[in-house]
Amino acid sequence: MGCRDRGCDPEPDASLCRRTTVSPRFAVTPNELVLPVQAILRSAGQLILAAEKGGFAIEKKSDKNYVTEIDLAVQKQIVDQLEKLTPDYAIMAEEEDLDDPVRDRPVWILDPVDGTTNLMRHNQHSAISLALADGDELVLGFVYNPFLDELFTAVRGQGVRLNEREVRTSAVTHLKDSLVSFGTNPYQRQAAHETFARVERVFLASLEVRRSGVAALDLAYVACGRYDGFFEERLQPWDFAAGLLMVQEAGGSVCNWQGLPVDVHHPDSLFATNGKIQDELFSLVCKD
Incomplete structure (x- = not known):
């Protein structure tokens, strides 16, 4: 999906x-x-x-x-x-x-x-x-x-x-060649196990992973091809709104963890890629 x-x-x-x-x-x-x-x-x-x-x-x-x-x-x-x-x-x-x-x-x-x-x-x-x-x-x-x-x-x-x-977003077509960034929610420490289980799956399947602590830049980096994907379970609109538009306008794909459009007025999960590794990465990050 x-x-x-x-x-x-x-x-x-x-x-x-x-x-x-x-x-x-x-x-x-x-x-x-x-x-x-x-x-x-x-x-x-x-x-x-x-x-x-x-x-x-x-x-x-x-x-x-x-x-x-x-x-x-x-x-x-x-x-x-x-x-x-x-x-x-x-x-x-x-x-x-x-x-x-x-x-x-x-x-x-x-x-x-x-x-x-x-x-x-x-x-x-x-x-x-x-x-x-x-x-x-x-x-x-x-x-x-x-x-x-x-x-x-x-x-x-x-x-x-x-x-x-x-x-524009990168031309990378396979997750094994991808550099993927992720975010963690410091206010929901109880979710750490699930978060890092997802990160482990991506780490093993990708070229490498990164965590910068700046979602806006992570998304901008997906838009300009420095990263191939980004995901975080819960972000505020001010964290993702500008970067979300950038990924879309640069040729990438953005949705929440349910595969639906992101709500720009409320907190939401975020999943963004160059559009080419979308399905492969989504299956690792957003599966139960």
């Missing part, structure tokens, strides 16, 4: 600014938002770089769940600028999420720092993740790693770019 399909220049990428068909609820087209949003994310990335060098405060939200002053500062800066850019749009952000899904107007879905634990330990592998949804459809996705100055941008119907270079 597999997924049921539905349907390095640091300057902002002008090549993505072409017209696309969108809901009439948009005051401006998604294409017109690309350049200003890229600038917003690059500016916010400077906060991360400066704080990473100078130190920052850390607060424990719950067991295994932390927030840094960088998360809060980056979120505030991005939210303030998005509210000026698109005042009629809703915003769902990790540190201040909406109570109910928004479907009557466009909604930004933001993770100010995906990979907070990496940031806390000065492991320079974290990213800002931002998506724009129109109802149940994702229309824009951005993932920015300020440490490498890599900005992934997806526009529905127009593909994916890494800075100014168009990217």
